[in-house]
Structure formats: C-alpha cells, structure tokens
Amino acid sequence: MGQTVIAGVSVDLNDEGYLNDPSEWNEDVAGEIAKEEGIELTDKHFEVLHYLRDKHIAGEQLTIRKVGKSGITDIKGLYQLFPGGPLKKSSRIAGIPKPASCV
Amino acid sequence: MKKLLILGGGTAGTIMANKMRKDLPREDWEITIVDQFKTHYYQPGFLFIPFGMYKEKDVVKPKGDFFPVGAKVVYSEVDQIDPDKNQVVLKDGVALKYDFLIIATGTKTAPDETPGLMGPLWYNQIFDFYTIEGAVALANFFKTWQGGHLVINIADLPYKCPVAPLEFTFFADAFFAERGLRDKVKISYVTPLSGAFTKPRASQMLGGLLEDKNIEVIPDFYMEKVDNENKKIISYDEQEVPFDCMVSIPVNMGDQMIERSGMGDDLNFVPTNKNTLQHESFDNIFVIGDATNLPTSKAGSVAHFEADILHENLLAAIENRPFTGSFDGHANCYIETGYGKGTLIDFNYDTEPLPGSFPFPGLGPFGLLKESRMNHYGKLLFRWIYWHVLLKGKEMPIDSAMTMAGKKL
Ligand SMILES: Cc1cc2nc3c(=O)[nH]c(=O)nc-3n(C[C@H](O)[C@H](O)[C@H](O)COP(=O)(O)OP(=O)(O)OC[C@H]3O[C@@H](n4cnc5c(N)ncnc54)[C@H](O)[C@@H]3O)c2cc1C
Numbered sequence: 001m002g003q004t005v006i007a008g009v010s011v012d013l014n015d016e017g018y019l020n021d022p023s024e025w026n027e028d029v030a031g032e033i034a035k036e037e038g039i040e041l042t043d044k045h046f047e048v049l050h051y052l053r054d055k056h057i058a059g060e061q062l063t064i065r066k067v068g069k070s071g072i073t074d075i076k077g078l079y080q081l082f083p084g085g086p087l088k089k090s091s092r093i094a095g096i097p098k099p100a101s102c103v
Numbered sequence: 104m105k106k107l108l109i110l111g112g113g114t115a116g117t118i119m120a121n122k123m124r125k126d127l128p129r130e131d132w133e134i135t136i137v138d139q140f141k142t143h144y145y146q147p148g149f150l151f152i153p154f155g156m157y158k159e160k161d162v163v164k165p166k167g168d169f170f171p172v173g174a175k176v177v178y179s180e181v182d183q184i185d186p187d188k189n190q191v192v193l194k195d196g197v198a199l200k201y202d203f204l205i206i207a208t209g210t211k212t213a214p215d216e217t218p219g220l221m222g223p224l225w226y227n228q229i230f231d232f233y234t235i236e237g238a239v240a241l242a243n244f245f246k247t248w249q250g251g252h253l254v255i256n257i258a259d260l261p262y263k264c265p266v267a268p269l270e271f272t273f274f275a276d277a278f279f280a281e282r283g284l285r286d287k288v289k290i291s292y293v294t295p296l297s298g299a300f301t302k303p304r305a306s307q308m309l310g311g312l313l314e315d316k317n318i319e320v321i322p323d324f325y326m327e328k329v330d331n332e333n334k335k336i337i338s339y340d341e342q343e344v345p346f347d348c349m350v351s352i353p354v355n356m357g358d359q360m361i362e363r364s365g366m367g368d369d370l371n372f373v374p375t376n377k378n379t380l381q382h383e384s385f386d387n388i389f390v391i392g393d394a395t396n397l398p399t400s401k402a403g404s405v406a407h408f409e410a411d412i413l414h415e416n417l418l419a420a421i422e423n424r425p426f427t428g429s430f431d432g433h434a435n436c437y438i439e440t441g442y443g444k445g446t447l448i449d450f451n452y453d454t455e456p457l458p459g460s461f462p463f464p465g466l467g468p469f470g471l472l473k474e475s476r477m478n479h480y481g482k483l484l485f486r487w488i489y490w491h492v493l494l495k496g497k498e499m500p501i502d503s504a505m506t507m508a509g510k511k512l
Contacts, residue, residue: 061398064295064325065259066369076327079340085297085323100301100398 007032018091018098022053025095034093037082041093045081047072049094056096062087063099105132108191108201110181112138114146114494115392115406116207117169121496122414124171127421134173135199137191139180141166144235145489146263147403147482150270150439152238153245153350154278159235169494181208184364186385203387203417206373208360210263210393210401214353217258219329229329229349232271233263241350245278250287251347256336257294258326261370262355263393263401266448268292269299269309270439271350276316277441291319293336293344298322302455305448308472312440355401357394372396377452378429380413387420389413399432399452407493408433411503414496433505435461437482445478447471451505457512462501464509471510 001013007028012020017033019025030049034041041049051070055062064087068075082089087099107123109116120136127134148162170176180194184204191199212233214220220229230244231237255272262268272292279288292299292313299310299320313320327339335345357371366382367373374383375395382388391413392406399405408430415428432452439445447469448456458472468477492499 060368061396063260063369069369075325075339079325083340088297 016092016098019095022056022095022097025053029095030093033095037089037093039082039089039093044073045090045093048078048081048090052090052094052096056094061099062091105202106200107132107134107203107205108199109134109136109205109207110184110191111207111209111392111394112136112166112170112176113143113207113209113392114403115209115394115410116205117143117166117494118407118410118496119205119207119391119413120174121169121171121494122410123417124174125496126414126418129173133175134171135175135177136170137177137179137181137193137199138166139178141178143169143494145486146233147267147489148486149232149235149238150267150274152235153230153232153241153271154274155242155246159239162235164490169490181358181360182363183360184366184388186364186366186388189387201387203389203421205413205417206361206382206388206390206394207392208358208394210355210357210372212353213356214351216354216356217326217328219331220258220351220353222329222331224329224331224334224349228334228347229351231351231353233267233352233355244348248348250279250284252289252291252345254291254293254336254344254346254349255352256324256326256344256349257296257352259354260295261401262352264436265300265400265402266436266438268294268350268352269313272318273312273316273439273441275350276318289319290317291321291344291346293321293324293326295325296322302450304458305450305456305472308446308458309438312474316441361394368396377432379416379426380409380428380430381416381420381426389417389420397430397432400434400436402434402436403489403493404435405433407499408435408503410496431504433503435501437478437485439479439482440474443479444474444476445482446474447478447481449505449510454505454507454510457510459510461509 004013011024014020078086091099143164143166145162148157151157182194183192226240230241279285298306300306324338326336329336335343337343357367361367361371373390375390377397380389391409393401412428412430416426419426435449437447450456460467461469461471469481
C-alpha cells in the first residue's frame with residue numbers, strides 16, 4: 001500500500017494494512033484504523049493497545065494467552081473488544097506488526 | 104574438575120552430550136545428564152500408531168543406549184534451577200553444581216489447561232496422539248469405530264511439530280477410505296490459525312490438499328472449553344463445533360520446573376537468544392530444542408540444526424572466545440500426505456517454505472512443497488537416521504544453515 005495519510009499523519013503501510021514503522025502511530029491514527037475494522041475505541045481498548053505496544057517495543061512475542069493474563073482483560077474480554085481475530089486486529093490498530101505464528 | 108550439566112536427555116540433550124563429550128577432555132570435564140525417565144520415545148513415530156502402522160515397541164529404546172561413554176547419568180526429576188548459585192536441585196534434594204548448564208527439557212502437552220478437555224470423554228471419545236498413552240488409546244478406538252464426525256483441534260500456539268496435526272488428518276482420510284468408511288466419516292480440521300498452516304505458500308499448498316480430500320477447515324477457532332455432555336468444543340467467541348471423536352493437540356508448555364525456577368514465559372518456555380542460543384539473562388546457561396522460546400518450529404530437525412550451533416558456541420564460551428555460531432531458525436520437515444506419498448518443507452526465520460528440490464538443486468531426490476513417493480520414504484528413513492545418526496551427534500549431509508540453492512522464488 002505504501003504511504004497513506006491517516007488522521008492527518010502520513011504513515012507507511014504494508015500490503016495487509018499494518019504500519020511498517022510503529023513510531024508513526026498515535027491515538028488518532030488508532031481511532032481511524034479501528035473505524036475501518038468497525039470498532040469504536042474506549043479507554044479499555046487503549047489500555048490493551050498501549051500494553052501491546054510496550055511489549056512489542058520490549059521485543060516480546062505476543063499471544064492471545066499473554067494478553068489474557070495481562071490483568072487488563074481476560075481472553076473472553078479481548079474477543080469482545082476486538083471481535084473476529086482479536087490479536088490480529090488489535091495489533092493493526094496498535095500500529096505494530098501482524099503477530100507472527102512461529103511454526 | 105569443571106562441570107557441564109545437561110537437563111533433559113531427549114533429542115536435544117542426547118545430541119549435545121555426544122557432541123560435547125568428544126571435545127571436552129575427560130580429565131578436565133565432567134558431563135552429567137539428568138532425566139526423569141529411562142525410556143527414549145521416538146516421538147515422530149507417535150503419528151503412525153493410531154493407524155496401526157507402528158506399535159509401541161517400534162518407537163521405544165532405552166535412553167542409556169544413546170548417551171556417550173564417560174558421561175554421568177542421573178535418573179531423577181529436576182525440581183529447580185538456581186542460576187545465582189550455579190546449581191540445580193533434584194526432587195530428592197540433591198544439589199548439582201555446574202560451570203555451564205544446558206536446558207533441554209522440551210515441551211509437553213497440558214490438557215488440564217483447557218476446561219472440560221480431561222472430562223468424562225477423555226480417552227473415550229477425546230484423544231491426543233502427542234503421548235504414547237494417547238496414541239495407543241486412539242489406535243484401539245479406531246479399530247472398531249464405525250464413523251461419525253472426526254474433529255482435529257489445535258488448542259493453542261505454539262505446539263511441537265506444527266505439521267503433525269495435518270499429517271494425522273491426511274492419514275485419517277486415507278485410513279477410513281481404505282476401510283470403506285470414508286463416506287461415513289466427516290473430517291474437520293479446527294485451528295486457531297487463519298488457514299491450514301502459517302506461512303503463505305505452504306498454507307496454500309496444504310490447504311489445497313485438504314480441500315481435494317474433502318476435509319473441512321475451520322480457521323480462527325480458539326478453543327475455550329469442551330462441553331462433554333453435548334459433545335462439542337466451544338471457542339472464546341462462542342463458535343461451536345460438535346464431534347463424535349475429537350483428536351486434540353492440547354496446549355503445549357515447557358516443564359513446570361522452568362516455572363518453579365522463575366525462568367520461563369507464560370507457557371514456561373525459556374527466553375533464549377535466537378542466534379547464539381545463550382540464555383537471555385545468564386551467560387553460562389544455554390537452551391536448546393523445544394524448551395526455548397525461539398520463533399521457529401519445535402521439531403527434532405530444528406534441535407539437530409541448533410546442536411551444531413550450540414556445540415560451536417559452547418566451546419567458544421568455555422574457551423573465552425567470541426561466539427562464532429549463529430542460528431538462522433532452520434527447520435526441515437517431511438509431511439506425510441497419505442497413500443504412500445509425502446511432501447517436504449525447508450525454511451528459517453526469514454524465508455518461508457518455497458517449492459523446489461532438496462538437498463541437491465534440480466536433482467532432489469526430495470521435492471519441496473510437492474507430493475511424491477520419495478518424500479514419504481524420506482520420512483520413514485528418518486526413524487533409522489534418528490536412532491543411528493542424529494542422536495549420536497554424527498555429521499549429516501544437510502547443512503545446519505538453510506540454503507536457497509534448489510528453491511524457487
Ligand atoms: C506426534 C509427534 C510427531 C513429531 N514429528 C516430528 C517430525 O516428523 N520431525 C521432527 O523433526 N520432529 C517431530 N516431532 C518433534 C520432536 O519429537 C521434538 O521436537 C524433539 O523431540 C524435541 O527434542 P527436545 O530434546 O527439545 O525435547 P524431548 O525430546 O521431548 O526431551 C525432553 C526431555 O526432558 C526430560 N525432562 C523434562 N522435564 C524434566 C524434569 N523436570 N526433570 C527431569 N527430566 C525432565 C523429559 O523426560 C525428556 O526426556 C514430533 C513430535 C510429536 C509429539
């Protein structure tokens with residue numbers, strides 16, 4: 001997809017619509033991407049998004065199970081916040097790469 | 104006397120003991136291997152047991168047969184690692200000191216992590232084939248089963264040998280067809296992945312095979328629990344799949360000893376440098392095989408490639424030299440597709456499985472991402488290689504680093 005303007009910010013997107021550079025992200029960008037996914041962001045969503053970004057920047061691999069143990073929400077809650085593919089959608093909205101299944 | 108301690112005498116621990124014993128002089132270095140069990144299982148053979156192709160006796164040998172002469176062997180459960188004291192405490196309270204430690208305690212299934220999985224249907228209509236007990240119980244069940252809905256479910260990621268559930272599914276298709284029961288068996292492959300496999304080209308090829316064989320794929324299904332009464336599995340987002348027989352790949356976790364030692368992630372896998380194989384926090388601890396948290400397959404072939412790198416790096420660490428070995432995530436897996444055929448994938452951290460030929464460009468004899476009889480023979484041959492070459496830490500004609508030669512982009 002390349003350079004795209006989202007919420008007034010020019011961001012570099014890959015073919016699947018994920019930010020190539022997590023530092024181009026801000027909460028308004030998140031809001032716009034979330035809308036595309038049909039999600040209206042609440043404070044709870046942002047707690048999850050910031051958690052994902054912190055873990056990603058710390059170099060940790062993310063799994064649904066891990067977010068479920070984060071204390072922010074459980075797995076069921078995560079599915080309610082980001083219906084469909086919770087980790088894939090939340091990662092996209094958080095401006096971090098699509099979670100890689102390492103098999 | 105310096106001490107090298109190896110925890111786990113499975114695939115990886117055995118290879119490392121053999122490699123290190125050759126290089127570390129006996130008068131200076133004591134090598135000790137600790138394992139809780141005396142029997143070595145050829146785990147890839149578990150796949151063949153439910154279909155009566157192998158029996159239990161075909162996949163077991165005494166662990167002791169494969170350890171090098173001149174290594175001390177302790178059969179005991181490890182209770183805890185105490186890295187600040189450079190020691191490991193066994194279940195009976197005995198403490199073992201080390202100068203260098205290798206963690207090779209693997210991964211195992213944890214069915215109790217999923218509510219209802221070990222309920223009344225466990226080993227009656229719900230089975231696993233990642234343990235010898237499960238594989239044998241399933242073989243007995245299949246002998247008299249008259250058909251119904253067969254569901255293969257993967258509970259969570261990562262799980263060891265990522266292609267094994269697919270192979271099981273292909274085998275099941277052929278098995279019931281040969282018994283004239285295929286039209287009475289509906290087969291569903293239920294996975295938390297978005298398709299048959301993760302990497303795009305392999306997923307496409309394997310997904311195509313599933314479709315050809317009339318196997319339903321239910322993707323993005325993350326199992327929450329099993330309803331024993333109504334015989335169905337339920338996902339976190341309330342999808343339901345009914346079954347008459349479920350073959351489960353339960354949650355895979357590292358050993359609890361890792362958790363007791365405070366050394367693991369949320370699944371008890373040990374944070375490991377993905378290139379050097381050194382522990383992320385302790386310089387004299389190295390990790391190999393399924394026990395690591397590395398972003399590559401948990402497979403015997405991977406353990407074998409890692410062993411070449413770890414051998415090099417451990418010698419460097421012992422001799423106070425900089426590391427020279429760098430692991431690239433290389434994995435090489437034969438995949439049974441049924442009816443005497445198989446396929447093969449070869450990949451690493453950066454390169455997804457690609458079509459081509461292996462190991463010799465243009466010649467093979469094995470074909471990458473295509474079905475052939477030769478690939479099936481490769482898999483059968485692997486058992487002999489495993490016992491006679493791989494575990495002994497001998498040289499194999501396959502390089503530990505992946506090569507692009509023979510692959511088509
Ligand atoms: C059904 C199936 C099919 C497979 N097919 C293939 C295939 O086709 N190709 C392939 O390459 N790989 C395959 N694999 C995977 C392969 O078997 C494993 O990846 C490999 O054995 C990993 O080696 P490891 O040394 O890390 O762990 P393991 O070989 O499992 O060894 C771990 C050892 O540690 C010991 N241990 C653990 N905790 C403790 C403790 N607290 N105290 C004492 N001892 C302890 C255990 O007893 C065990 O002996 C398959 C696996 C399964 C289950």
